[in-house]
Amino acid sequence: MTDTTQRTAQSVTVPAPRGHRRRLVVVGNGMAGIRAVEEVLERGGAGAFDVTVFGDEPYGNYNRIMLSHVLSGEEAEDGIVLNPLSWYEENGIDLRAGVRVDHVDHAARVVHDAAGGRTPYDTLLIATGSTPFFPPMEGLHRGDGSLLEGVFAFRTLDDARALLENARTHRRAVVIGGGLLGLEAAHGLVTHGLEVDLVHSPPHLMNQQLGSDAGRVLRRKVEQLGIRVHTGVRTRGLLGTDRVSGVELPDGTVLAADFVVVAAGIRPNVEVGVSAGLDVDRGILVDDRMRTSAEDVYAVGECVQHRGQTYGLVAPLWDQASVLADHLTGAAPDAEYHGSRTSTKLKVAGVDVVAMGLSGPERDEDEFVVFSEPHRGVYLNAVVRDDRLVGATLLGDVRKAAVLAQHYDLGTPLPEERTRLLLDLGEVQEGAGAGDLADLDDAVQVCHCNGVTKGRIVGAVADGCTSTTAVMAKTKAGKGCGSCKDLVERITEWAAGGNLTVDETVGWYVPGVPLAKPELMAAIRERGLKSVSAVFRELAPGGVEDAKSKMGLTSLLRMMWPEGIVEERDGRFVNDRVHANIQRDGTFSVVPQMKGGVTTADQLRTIADVADKYDVGMIKVTGGQRIDLLGVPKEDLPKVWADLGMPSGYAYGKSFRTVKTCVGTDFCRFGLGDSTQLGIDLETRYQGVEAPAKLKLGVVGCPRNCAEAYVKDVGVVAVGSGRWEVYVGGAAGATVRKGDLLTTVTSPEEVVTLVGRFIQFYREWGNWLERTYEFVPRLGIERVRAVLVDDSDGMAAGLDERMQTTVENYRDPWQEGAEPVTTGQFRPALPLGMPTVRPSQVRS
């Protein structure tokens, strides 16, 4: 996202209205304000209004709710942009990004901004949202009234950036507030490896949405994420003079903290409204047409109070924006907003919580259906009043969320047997069948995060989107928290009738060739295709090549023809063309092989000399027990390899990478098997073998697991008496998974054979880019074991044989270095300061 402060800093005067166009000034460039402008434009408002938008934040418009995903690393900043700056330009909207509105003189109909500008309006829309609330705590403010350093809120993109920055440089954080936002913040920080304490003054987590039973189950799940939870305690004060150092609880306990996130509620931003002389209570008061108490002044979003209600979620503001636009443009002057029924979804990976309406019965005659299975972390309930669903909580199993949300929003008839609200009792899924979908009103909101109605989905299908993916791309439905995907899919299917294109590409090995892996392999073998271009020519529709498919095809061909393929360098990803790992600045990282993580003084000396000679940016010991030389320019790569004189460590490929080992029997007093030697043997044999995705291995000398073998693609653990356990399908990246025990064998040789067999099996049956932690569960460990250990399908010998051929044909890629394989193989791709080409040189 680009900072636009500079382009808007000067004070501006808006030209007098052209003809009878009205000047619409919007204060607040957030989710509600811009949604309202979009709705106005959609109703043809571009001809009627000159739109000016003020926004305190120096950006275009982004999806605030996705900040939680930005913090947890699941989403990049760019992924949350709703309206880039170009959108404002294209629609002729005058955006004053980074300019705060100070006050409004409604008598003169002029907006005064902090840059000193005065902007007249005919119609004013206030959409200032809300501000995080900081509860009174000792030490929160410094002497000069400013916030103690190291204390943050979590509301804006800048907040998220600051938290990410602090997460990188610090170890301990305390989050104050255990509601939706606090939990999402705590989760985000834990994903960055921080120690997190969460302090919540009410007796249980998410007390606004959940009853105490559900709160207890949630607490256990949150604690399993590694978050330390303190409920029923109010923070007494913050410690630290210049910067926060801890949080003090009433009993004197001190939670050490390098920084603190306060997520203890929000307060509507009413100041602009107050300055305009509007009626204000907790929020700016509006009527059913989003009108404030002053003529021509409207308000939407979190800053408003409607029928006594303020909201802290996005769903209501979509409805408000639509009513406002109907009214402003005259499209439907009688449209009214009657309040929203909201549901909440916690966006924490692995902790599914959906809550709507009441969290428990309130009247004697209320029906209360509960299903609780705490040991699995499942708690479900539903509250029914007069045959209508008035509340539901789903924790740990949210499959019924879409159906329940419909019952709750629309008051659709409930199943007679109430348990069916919460559970599928063995037969076909009930709920919104085709009939119910037809009955759904077009105005019903399906995706609450992005405010997409059933009507828009049906419209997208009518416009030619015939797959769920296409509908999602067009409408943004399902791209927020994801809880509505199921419903989006069903509506798409229903609306498309028989014309639905199933996303069959999902089953294809690569997107450009319409075949699943087994069929693709059969076709390649049958026709003897040995180059990527031949595969396109013979098997792709129209013979058209596809850039996105090249890398996967290269890998597949090399697996199928170990003796060699017709090499086409453009079929390789840049890493595999120059045998190093491209970095964010276009330089490369070089990792020499260090089998089993064992090195020698000579090798270290050589590495040190090379690092000095080429002035590498950083020398880093990697997680895979090797040494990484970072920041090597492309043109230096061949020289670096030549000087190193070591084989490649394959830190860049979709291939066998490394075997991490512990010191095992030689030095460790606990060692039960020679893990180091076995690791070296495995790496010697399988180095560089290509696979659908990278393979990281580990071997440990006892179950103390010092080299983390349990969470490797293949992990080997010595368990005593010469026995070794072999685990497959483990992971410790963004996904963490303990591998499944494949079997226990009685010699290192058997380990080597079995590991090779597994790798070959994965090479032949794994989907492109499918890691073993997906591959193994997809087939099921029982099936993998049957094939590899019990040889149920008679495949074992063939797998071993093909792996043997692969091993025999191994060649170290760094040997290529001396003679470039292609012209300019090592030429810089961003030649900063490179001299301009002189034509004479070219012709001569």
Add this chain to the structure above:
Amino acid sequence: MNAPADVLQDVCRVEDLPVGEGRTYVVDGEQVALFRHRSGRVSAVQAACPHAGGPLADGQVDESVVICPLHLTAFDLATGEATGGGEGTIAVHPCRVEAGVVRVGVDVR
């Protein structure tokens, strides 16, 4: 984008570009990524990815798109637009192969 022919200038020989790959040249002070397609055509676009400055010449191409090697944004080589929902647009330069010489025009503003 249709610069008159005389604005085109010689940049390199076709053989300097390996089939299916990209190389970067500086033309009139602008860094330009040239791609030699398997069909024999050559495309010329801005060398740095608008997303985060990725080296586009190191990306993979087919006849119509280049995929940035850093975050895999795909750009249409004819229009310069990001395809498949990505952000940003790259400059597309007129480009022609004459007698084995690749000629490129950079809009001089």
